[in-house]
Amino acid sequence: MTDSAPRAQSSRLAYVWPLRLRLADSMAGRVAAAAALSVVASALLVALSGHNPFAAFAAMLKGALGSPHQVGFALNRATPYLLAGSGVALCFRAGVINIGAEGQIALGGVGAAALALHFPASLSVLAAVAALAGGALFGALWAALATAIHLGRRVHEVLTTLLLNFVALLLVQQTLAGPLGQFGAGFLQSPELPRAAWLWKVPEFGAHAGFPIALVAAATLSLTVWRTPFGFSLRVAGSSRRAAAYAGFSAPAITWSVMLIAGALAGLAGAVEVLGVQHRLIEGFSLGFGFKAVTVALLGALEPLAVVPAALFVGMLEAGAQSMQRQIGVPSALVIVIEGITMLFVLAATVRRA
Amino acid sequence: MIDFLAAAIRIATPLLLAALGGILSERAGVFAVGLEGMMLMGAFASIVGAWAAHSALAGVLLALVGGATIGVVVAIVTVRFRADNMVTGLTANILAAGLTSYLLRALAGGGRPLAIHLTPLPPWPIPKLDQIPVVGPLLFSLPPLTYLAIVGCVGLEAFLLRTRAGLTLRATGENPEAVFASGAEPMRVRVLAVVACGAVAGLGGAVLSLQQVGTFTDGMTGGRGYLALASLIVARWNPIGAALACLAFGAAEAFELRLQGFGVPVSSYIVQMAPYVVALAVLAGLGRSSRMPASIGQPLQWD
Numbered sequence: 001m002t003d004s005a006p007r008a009q010s011s012r013l014a015y016v017w018p019l020r021l022r023l024a025d026s027m028a029g030r031v032a033a034a035a036a037l038s039v040v041a042s043a044l045l046v047a048l049s050g051h052n053p054f055a056a057f058a059a060m061l062k063g064a065l066g067s068p069h070q071v072g073f074a075l076n077r078a079t080p081y082l083l084a085g086s087g088v089a090l091c092f093r094a095g096v097i098n099i100g101a102e103g104q105i106a107l108g109g110v111g112a113a114a115l116a117l118h119f120p121a122s123l124s125v126l127a128a129v130a131a132l133a134g135g136a137l138f139g140a141l142w143a144a145l146a147t148a149i150h151l152g153r154r155v156h157e158v159l160t161t162l163l164l165n166f167v168a169l170l171l172v173q174q175t176l177a178g179p180l181g182q183f184g185a186g187f188l189q190s191p192e193l194p195r196a197a198w199l200w201k202v203p204e205f206g207a208h209a210g211f212p213i214a215l216v217a218a219a220t221l222s223l224t225v226w227r228t229p230f231g232f233s234l235r236v237a238g239s240s241r242r243a244a245a246y247a248g249f250s251a252p253a254i255t256w257s258v259m260l261i262a263g264a265l266a267g268l269a270g271a272v273e274v275l276g277v278q279h280r281l282i283e284g285f286s287l288g289f290g291f292k293a294v295t296v297a298l299l300g301a302l303e304p305l306a307v308v309p310a311a312l313f314v315g316m317l318e319a320g321a322q323s324m325q326r327q328i329g330v331p332s333a334l335v336i337v338i339e340g341i342t343m344l345f346v347l348a349a350t351v352r353r354a
Numbered sequence: 355m356i357d358f359l360a361a362a363i364r365i366a367t368p369l370l371l372a373a374l375g376g377i378l379s380e381r382a383g384v385f386a387v388g389l390e391g392m393m394l395m396g397a398f399a400s401i402v403g404a405w406a407a408h409s410a411l412a413g414v415l416l417a418l419v420g421g422a423t424i425g426v427v428v429a430i431v432t433v434r435f436r437a438d439n440m441v442t443g444l445t446a447n448i449l450a451a452g453l454t455s456y457l458l459r460a461l462a463g464g465g466r467p468l469a470i471h472l473t474p475l476p477p478w479p480i481p482k483l484d485q486i487p488v489v490g491p492l493l494f495s496l497p498p499l500t501y502l503a504i505v506g507c508v509g510l511e512a513f514l515l516r517t518r519a520g521l522t523l524r525a526t527g528e529n530p531e532a533v534f535a536s537g538a539e540p541m542r543v544r545v546l547a548v549v550a551c552g553a554v555a556g557l558g559g560a561v562l563s564l565q566q567v568g569t570f571t572d573g574m575t576g577g578r579g580y581l582a583l584a585s586l587i588v589a590r591w592n593p594i595g596a597a598l599a600c601l602a603f604g605a606a607e608a609f610e611l612r613l614q615g616f617g618v619p620v621s622s623y624i625v626q627m628a629p630y631v632v633a634l635a636v637l638a639g640l641g642r643s644s645r646m647p648a649s650i651g652q653p654l655q656w657d
Contacts, residue, residue, distance in 0.1 A: 049460035097440045153638040158387065158440045159584060160637075166577050166630045174623040291448055298441065331459035336452025343445040344427065348435040 027302060027350060034345035042338045046330055056330045063323025064316035070323075072205035076277055078315025080105065080269035080286070082214040084293035085307045086221050087262030089300025093225060094234035094258045095241065100146050100161025101266040102290025103168030104139040108270025110175055111138030113190050113281035116197035116274075117180065124196035131197045132213075132271050139267015140260050142168060147259040151252050157259075165290065173283055180281060188283035199276035208276030215308065217265060222304035234258060266293065288336075295343050302350060314339060358608055359492055364566065366597075366604030367500045368393065368575075371558030372582035373589070373596040374503070374510050375421075375551035381514065381591055382547035383527035383540075383650050387443025388428045389555050390579025391450030396421035396556025397563035398454040401570040402461070405470045413564050414499070414557070421556015422549050424450055429548040433541055436653030447579070455572045472568040475499065499561045506554070510593040523547055527647035530654055541654055555579070577630075584633040588640065591647065599636075603629050 043053035064074045084101040091098035115134035119127045146160040175181070176188040199208040225231040237244035237254045244251060270286055278285050292314055300307035317339070321332035372393050376386035399420025404413025424446050431442045455467075462468035475497045483494040514520040523543055525533045530540035562578070563570050581603055589595030610625045 045456070049456075050463070092441075097438070099440070099444055149634065149638050155634070155637045158385075159587070160634065162580050163584065163630045163634050166580075167627050167634075170623045170627045174621055177621065177623060291444070294441065294444060295448070329463075331456050333452055333455035333459060336448060337456050338452075340445055340449030340452050344431055344442070344449065347437040347442055347445060348431050350437075 030349040031299065031302075031306075031346060034349040035342060037345050038338060038342040041341050042334060045334065045337060049330065051328055051330050056324055056328050056334075059324040059327045060317070060320030062320070063327075064320035066323075068205045070319055072202065072207035074312070074316045074319035075205075075207040075211050076315075077318050078311040079208070079210040079214050079276070080273050080289050081292045081296045081314055082307055082311035083210070083217055083269035083272065084262075084266040084289065085296030085300055085311055086214070086218045086304065087258075087265035088293050088297035089304055089307055090221055090225070090234070091258045091262050092297055092301035093238050093304070094254055095238040096255050096258055097158050098143070098146075098161050098259060098262055099158060099290070099294055100143060100164055101262070101269075101293040102286070102288075103161070103165035104142045104263045104266035105270040105273075105286045105289045105293075106168045106172045107142045108135035108139040108267025109274040109281055109285055110172055110180070110270075111135045111267060112197075112271030112274045113180055113193060114175075116193040117190065119194070119197065121194070121196075124194070127194065127196040128199060128275060131193075131275055132268060135267045135271025135274070136264040137267065139265070139270065140263040143259045143263020143266070147256055151255060157255075169284075169287075172281070176281065176283055182280075190281040192280050193275065197275055198279055199272065201276070208272070210272035210276045213268070213272065214311075217268075218300075218305060218307050221261075225304050230257070266290070269293070292339070295339050298343055298346055356488060356491060358605075358612065361608035361611065362601055362604035363492065363496070363500070364604070365607045366600040367503050368558040368561040368566075369578055369582045369585060369600040369603060370503050370507060370597055371499075371561060372555040372579055373586040373600055374506055374593055375554035375558070376583055376586045377510065377514075377591050377593055377596060378523070378547045378554065379551035380586065380650055381527045381647055382523050382544045383530065383647055383652065384428070384432055384544055384548050385439035385443060385651050386551055386555075386583060386586075387440050388424060388446035388552075388579075389443075389582050390575055390577065391443075391447035392421040392424045392552045392555035393559035393562070393575045393579045393582075394447070394450045394454055394573070395424045395552075396559030397574055398458070398559070398570050399556065400560035400564040401470055401472065401568075402457075404472055404564055410475060410564065414560055417556045417560035417564070418553040419556070421559065422553040424556075425549040425552020428552070429545040433544045433548065433654065439651045451573055454570070458570065458572070467572070470569055472564070474568040475565040497565050499557065499565045502557070503561070504597075507593045507597045514593070524647075527650055530649055530652075544654070555582075558582070581629055581633060584637060588633070588636050590645070603632070606632050 046053040046056045063070060065071055084105055088098055088101050112131040112135035116127060116131040119130055142164065146164050149155055149160045150157040173188055176190060180190045182189055182191040199210055201208045225235065233249040234254050236247060237249055237251060241251060269289065273286060274281055296307050296310040296314060299310040317335045321335040324330050325332040372389045375392065376389050379386040396417035400413040400417035403416030404410050428442055428446050431437045432439050458467045477495050477497050479495040484490040514524060522533060522538050526540045526543040533540045533543065559575060562574060585599035585603060586596045589599045606628050610628050613620060613625055614622055
């Protein structure tokens with residue numbers, strides 16, 4: 001994929017400093033301003049519904065960080081968004097608008113559950129690893145289907161990925177009604193997965209091993225974007241297709257690579273949710289995850305490592321929203337509004353490079 | 355057979371209204387990915403409006419306002435701030451999903467959604483014409499918003515092809531510099547087109563909630579905005595063509611309901627995939643031959 005990029009650059013891999021933030025000061029300031037504005041806007045919404053916004057936010061904060069268990073819950077919520085969001089951010093960076101994470105995550109869950117359920121008991125040491133790999137594979141295959149239609153028939157990638165999301169969700173239901181389903185369960189779910197395939201958890205916190213995996217993935221992608229010839233080629237392609245063609249970078253090759261990476265990461269996100277949280281495949285286990293990944297990726301397209309704070313923000317919002325609804329009676333759907341408003345402000349504040 | 359066609363028309367109506375809105379927006383040069391959110395907001399506003407004011411007309415008017423609100427948001431972010439059309443549209447859909455769900459609960463004052471149940475809008479038979487066999491029950495005994503969709507479809511075709519304003523709108527999607535040179539303001543055209551798109555798509559949402567079900571549930575549009583988007587692309591941005599494409603989707607879904615009714619041993623999940631798979635197949639079949647408005651998705655330059 002990266003043959004056409006200058007080879008000399010690869011030697012610089014030795015001097016890597018992945019944590020260096022490349023956000024221009026003004027850009028970071030704009031994002032902060034966007035976040036602050038969205039907090040003000042959502043406070044207004046809470047006030048309009050007749051509740052005290054300060055009490056609501058306090059309840060939210062306490063719900064997200066109040067106890068080790070709740071911190072673990074927030075981290076577990078953030079994990080799939082971080083994984084899938086990193087991949088989507090890579091696509092955005094390359095100018096590929098992939099919004100198929102929703103379907104890729106769902107199929108990743110199917111892959112993980114299928115492998116976990118059918119893995120030979122004698123090799124149970126490898127069960128979790130095999131199930132994670134199965135999830136990544138299924139996610140990548142689903143992304144490959146969207147990419148093949150997009151590139152082969154010149155259908156816009158937004159349409160192929162979007163329409164395949166609906167098909168993927170139905171496909172999950174179909175597998176649960178058929179081969180993977182548990183009969184007599186009352187609704188669509190698989191039997192419980194064998195314990196060997198469950199992800200390891202931090203005692204007391206309940207945070208599973210998915211979060212460190214996601215951190216490694218985000219750091220690796222940051223490195224790839226800034227420090228490799230492939231990363232350079234995709235940044236060029238994202239800024240200007242023409243410049244990329246002039247430099248000899250193959251646009252289809254770049255699209256294929258970012259889509260497959262993003263699909264695998266989204267599949268991994270689904271696998272992590274199934275193996276770490278649910279311990280079985282349940283209908284709708286990942287509903288809305290793909291769109292959260294897009295939220296997170298909006299920031300990640302500016303700087304790959306920015307997906308980490310963004311995913312943590314969304315994870316904590318959701319963990320906190322539950323207790324806010326219980327304690328104060330503010331509907332937890334407020335979280336989706338906050339996410340939407342934040343995204344819009346971020347979109348408006350970070351005018352794209354022309 | 356008449357039942358089948360009637361079902362196809364019923365399913366196609368909300369899609370068609372949304373697609374007509376989308377044509378306005380995309381012909382002016384802004385991708386209409388936000389149709390789903392506009393429909394959802396319209397569906398919500400129409401039910402709440404009709405319930406609060408005890409008037410279906412108030413519901414219809416509020417559907418226009420609700421959809422247009424999302425249109426305003428999309429217009430500001432894409433046209434004024436030149437953000438990516440696709441991602442902005444998707445964001446608007448998320449915002450609408452959250453806002454309708456939040457407001458439905460906030461209106462009830464707690465965690466439970468407000469339960470509103472209204473009688474769906476009855477058909478308005480046109481005297482004499484509704485007595486014609488076959489055509490009468492199919493075309494002249496429809497609920498009010500369906501007539502509006504048919505009239506709107508023909509009206510939009512005439513507006514785009516036969517009026518000066520329609521020409522300016524189409525030119526803005528093709529070559530905004532030429533529009534600017536001719537003395538019009540491309541930015542204003544795009545903003546108006548996107549807001550109008552929101553209002554019309556909001557009406558599509560009202561068809562679902564106010565006309566067909568009589569209640570609002572979270573996410574009740576269920577991807578119809580995206581199907582409308584696919585159908586307007588299949589129809590190459592033509593209103594009449596969009597009507598045919600929506601009818602085809604409607605027929606596919608009506609056929610699916612039929613199959614389930616007859617107890618054909620096909621999994622309902624597989625059958626439900628039909629509209630999306632058909633949409634993808636048609637888009638893939640069209641492939642290179644579909645020509646988009648030339649400057650669609652391109653931000654306007656100014657200063």
